Amino acid sequence: MLQHLSILPVLLPLFTGALLLLPPFSGTIQRQRLLALLSAVLQVFVAFWLVYDIQTNGVTQYILGGWQPPFGIVLVADPLSSVMVALTTFLGLGALSYSTGSHDRAGGYFYPLFMFQIMGINGAFLTGDVFNLFVFFEVLLIASYALLVHGGGKQKTQATVHYVILNLVGSSVFLFGLGILYGTLGTLNIADMAQKISELSGSMAILAKIGGLLLLVVFGLKSAMLPLHFWLPKTYSSASAPVAAIFAVMTKVGIYSILRIHNVVFGDExxxxxxIAQSWIWPLALLTIAIGTIGALASPGLKLLNANLVILSAGSLLVCAALQNEAATSAAVYYMVHSTLVAGGMFLLADMISRQRGKAEDRFVVAKGMDNPIFLGIFFAIAAIAIIGMPPFSGFIGKVMILQATQSAAEHVWVWPVLLLSSLGALIALSRAGTTLFWRKANQKQSDEKQVIHVGEWIGVVMLLIASPLLALFAGPMAELADSAAAFLHDPSLSVDALLTSPLVEGGR
Structure with a gap:
């Protein structure tokens, strides 16, 4: 069983999605809910078991078809990929729990599509070669296209058209980059590419640089790096709540890919x-933070505000990628976990608030009072404090780790003011949002019909937002995990040499 552990995060959602399309599950929403939730719980258990196994026994390679690296398809479960898989499955469980309220009834095939989305994201984190990274990108994108329009509506359709066109262009650029790199290196296995890249010179090195920068464009599009960020606010704010919640990890796939490819393949060795990417990432990361902060301040509604805060967090993570040292990568891992769970929970909370404010929905205007102001207010405060980066929650620890990762005087001068001013901008935006949503009430008679919050919706919001204080409470073990992931990524003897030599190749571990 243990030898197959690293492929289970891909197989479980794949088989669950396929079963949900077949009788007897395809007939009733209740059976689909039960199977999807059971599978999601099992996926969380497997993912956390994988994290424990990697920390205890070391890195695992899963070699499909018996073709040894660098020639065959290989999945690599290391400290970084296992943490990201655990994050994805936990976020997925929270989003699925929330969807049991009413969102899964808005259209057909919600649960199969959701499972295929999870499969694509997990596969992208676990793959050991760049071509299969492209394949899993396409799997998660195809599922996301359908999930975006789930339930219909003009706004969703319009946002989806923009999203699909941009990602089709991105996929084409990805293929061009892969073709160039394969032509110059003769391999797309990440570890093998890292060994061969230093041998290139002259025109071949120039071609490989073009291929690497094309991949940066693709990963920048996925991670919402300026100027490729403009698709995100409208797309995320128009999606249904559970879909927007799982999309919170989508930008992290782009960040992860930058860390994995440009640290390992195009790193110091x-x-x-x-x-080659560092001089590009530096200004774009800082500008992404700036545009995310401006977008948050200008947002007319809570969903759009949260979408712009996702861009802000992406900029903060890109700063870690630009710093390109072990401390910065460790900070990025911790901050990715924090920002993904809080953003996912905030999208769910925004949907709850929107439904309780009548026609005003989530817009920052005077509206009728909410039916559950205490619960919603408490969790809005938790999310806001975590996003701003104030103590005692995880956002504070994550931002301190990023600030501490700066080493030179120039890094201090650029990173500290931008990051702290962005926190001030988030504080102003969220203070305005909270004041308007919870304190400014219209003088009108309350309706006798109250909005009932489904128990699954309660569980989903609590799961994701309570993670922030828990991440702060257990910051020590989480920081150790992040340090382990960063050490693996920055040590060529672990992230390159060990993956191409025995005993990993011979025994799979």
């Missing part, structure tokens, strides 16, 4: 091509 890449000779002429060392750190």
């Amino acid at each position: 890449a000779g002429e091509l060392a750190n």
